[in-house]
Structures are given as C-alpha cells and as structure tokens.
Amino acid sequence: MLERYLSGVRKNIQPGDKGGNDMQLIIEKNYQEMSKKAAELVASQITFDPASVLGLATGSTPLGMYNELVKIFNKGEIDFSEVITFNLDEYYKISPDNKNSYHYYMMNNFFNKINIKGANINLLDGMTDKPQQECKNYDREIKRAGGIDLQILGIGPNGHIGFNEPGDKLCVETHLVDLTEETIKANSRFFANCKKVPKRAITVGMATILKAEKILLLASGKKKARAVKKAVNGYVDTKIPASFLQTHPHLTMVIDEEAALLLD
Ligand code: GLP
8 A cells, every 4th residue: 555655657648638547546435534544644654754845735624634643643653853844825814823824723733733843834924915925935945845745635616726726827836816706605614704714815836736746635525526526537627726636646535435426
C-alpha cells in the first residue's frame, strides 16, 4: 500500500483530454473510515520523511483526519517536530482570532494539539493591507522550503480546490480571489448568515497545488458526488478546477461511498 502510494505513474494529458484513470482511488464506507485512511497516509508520509512539507486544507472534510492524526500523535507514533506546513487559503479580510478564520481553525483543531514548531507553520495573513505582497512572499516561502511534498485537498461543491474558483481561466500563483455566490452560500453554514461570509479570499494558485509531489484529495457526502464525478470522469476544464488534478502524476483520492455515488 505504502509502496504504491509513494511511487506514482506519470502520464501525458492535455487540457481538453478526457481524464485518465491511473490515479489511486480509495473508496471508504463512511466519513470516519475516510478520515482514518487519510490520517494513515499522512502519517506514512511523515514516517517516510520526518521533515515533510505539507500543504494543508480546511473545511469540514479534513477535520476527522486532523482528529485521527492527533490520536496517532498521542500514541507516540508520529513526530511533527520537523514538519513544515503551508495552508492553502484564508478569507480576506478576517482576523486570526475570528472563529471562522482558517488560522483559528488550524490552531485549535490541529497545531495546538501536536508538537509542530511555530516557526514551521505558514498561514496566509487574512488581514494584510498588501495582499499582493503577501501572495508573493507566500510563494517565495513555499519555493524556499523546496515545494510541497504532500498536498491535502478538499473539494468545493462547484469543483474548487483551495479557493481556486471555476472560471474562464485559472491563476497560477497565490492570489486574491472573488468568491463565487455558490461558495459563499456553501460556506455560509459556518457563519451567522451569507452576508457575514467574506466575499474574497487569498489562495495558493493551481501551479503550487499541481507542483506538489503528491496530492491527497478527500471528499465525503452526497453533496460532493457531482463535483467528484466531474473532477474524475470529466474533461480537464477551468470550470471545474479539480479536474486539473487528473494531470497530476501522483494523485490519491480518499472518498466515502456517498461521494463516490455518481462515479462511472
Ligand atoms: C472551502 C475551502 C476549501 C475546501 C472547501 C470544502 O471553500 N477553501 O479548501 O475544500 O471549502 O469545504 P468542506 O470540506 O467544508 O465541504
């Protein structure tokens, strides 16, 4: 299993090509099993390379995986002291102590519960007055760390990854983005109402994600089935940013049965 996970097959696929099937697709019974499997794979990565650079996602999907990783850590089976992390995205503008910020989410659900060094945690500043500068610095830091070894991703109901929203074109680098109505609505469940959801966000771009050595995408529940199908079985299309993952030589998808419902 680990061998398969750490090897990977390169393939040549062009935008517009029908997606291939040499990604590794793991379908688990439910959310809990998906979370356990994902945590196992992340733990394997850290055992393989204790100084791994992880790209981390937020949202409800990876929450179970973070809980499982904390359990593995508490058993003394994993050491985060050399791990470096870069989070995918952050709302703009939002302060780090706002409960809906991804900064707050990461600190409270994961970082404060493991032995990662503060200096090794990289989070986007959702309050910066110089977003362009913040984006440039973030890309520079990712490069300086040698790129992402393992990128963890969720998927938006509209096929977004990070906050790379569907459109006529996709951005390569870290950038400030206007969120789509669909995303604002989907994420409003965490806020008092739609009006309270920030309308913009900063996200790493498609190149940073696709340049990661390995990608692990998680999806759970019926509401993700359409996006998963389009990402896996559809054409590579900027209107479904996740479909670009088909071009990645080392993609593992861990999804539950409900998210897999519409797959061929
Ligand atoms: C947000 C995040 C994404 C995440 C998506 C799905 O928009 N920016 O990184 O994958 O939501 O979230 P959830 O897992 O809560 O469905």
